[in-house]
Amino acid sequence: MKVTIVGGHGNVSLRLARLLSPKNTVTSIIRNIEQGDDIKSTGSTPFVLSLEDSPASDFAVAFQNQDVVYFSAGSGGKGGPERTKKVDYEGAIKVFDAIEKVDGKKKPRLILVSAIDVRDPEKIPSHYNEADITRANQARSVLATYMKMKYEADKNLVQRTAFKWTILRPGTLSDEPGTGKASIGRTHLTPSISRDDVAKALALLLDREDAAGLAIDMVGGEVSIEEGLDAFIKKGETDFLG
Numbered sequence: 001m002k003v004t005i006v007g008g009h010g011n012v013s014l015r016l017a018r019l020l021s022p023k024n025t026v027t028s029i030i031r032n033i034e035q036g037d038d039i040k041s042t043g044s045t046p047f048v049l050s051l052e053d054s055p056a057s058d059f060a061v062a063f064q065n066q067d068v069v070y071f072s073a074g075s076g077g078k079g080g081p082e083r084t085k086k087v088d089y090e091g092a093i094k095v096f097d098a099i100e101k102v103d104g105k106k107k108p109r110l111i112l113v114s115a116i117d118v119r120d121p122e123k124i125p126s127h128y129n130e131a132d133i134t135r136a137n138q139a140r141s142v143l144a145t146y147m148k149m150k151y152e153a154d155k156n157l158v159q160r161t162a163f164k165w166t167i168l169r170p171g172t173l174s175d176e177p178g179t180g181k182a183s184i185g186r187t188h189l190t191p192s193i194s195r196d197d198v199a200k201a202l203a204l205l206l207d208r209e210d211a212a213g214l215a216i217d218m219v220g221g222e223v224s225i226e227e228g229l230d231a232f233i234k235k236g237e238t239d240f241l242g
């Protein structure tokens with residue numbers, strides 16, 4: 001397939017490009033050409049655009065003829081709340097708009113990396129225990145803008161019908177080696193999940209057009225990622241609760 005990764009030099013994206021490039025044609029969107037050699041070493045092709053500075057029309061050109069677009073960009077908390085808004089919310093909306101602007105009937109499918117527990121703060125999921133609620137409140141007090149911007153982006157996406165989309169919502173990311181296992185679906189908010197394993201789930205979703213319309217929670221766990229994703233998709237119950 002033809003695949004474009006927005007946020008191409010990110011820690012998850014580099015892993016994803018390595019997994020996909022042997023069998024697919026991968027392009028990685030970066031904002032700094034100095035990262036080009038790192039991208040090439042994953043087997044992907046760099047393409048320079050900035051979520052903050054380039055117009056949606058330039059992204060639409062980049063997405064032409066692509067089967068799948070991944071969005072795994074984020075401000076990483078650098079540049080304060082203003083930049084979080086610009087990258088995690090406005091950048092995401094720019095990408096959604098750009099997919100809609102792609103010429104012709106066939107729009108690329110979008111696989112978006114969001115985060116676990118992104119929701120209306122008033123709506124506490126019924127499967128949360130006390131530890132989850134404490135953790136959710138802590139995260140909202142430390143990462144208030146981040147959680148809000150991810151929520152606003154996801155809320156916008158779930159209303160779109162012009163293209164197919166899937167949202168992956170990992171828990172806290174770690175750089176531990178992947179285990180190939182996770183807990184997928186209505187989980188608790190811990191333990192953390194390795195970036196290797198998130199990349200693996202994203203790579204598996206490439207072939208899962210039947211995951212369209214679903215938001216998928218993922219934290220560390222003991223079930224094979226392939227089986228966990230398959231069971232989740234067959235059940236067809238989204239984890240985005242509004």
Ligand SMILES: NC(=O)c1ccc[n+]([C@@H]2O[C@H](COP(=O)([O-])OP(=O)(O)OC[C@H]3O[C@@H](n4cnc5c(N)ncnc54)[C@H](OP(=O)(O)O)[C@@H]3O)[C@@H](O)[C@H]2O)c1
Binds near residue numbers: 008032073114171
């Ligand atoms: N950290 C966590 O525990 C956690 C938990 C759940 C979900 N997530 C989400 O998971 C995703 C991937 O995480 P990660 O660790 O791979 O993130 P990361 O390493 O911080 O990568 C984010 C990428 O976004 C790029 N980016 C930032 N501003 C941009 C702009 N204006 N235009 C184009 N690209 C831009 C960055 O480019 P530069 O290299 O140029 O800065 C960077 O390569 C993010 O969306 C994050 O919010 C993270």
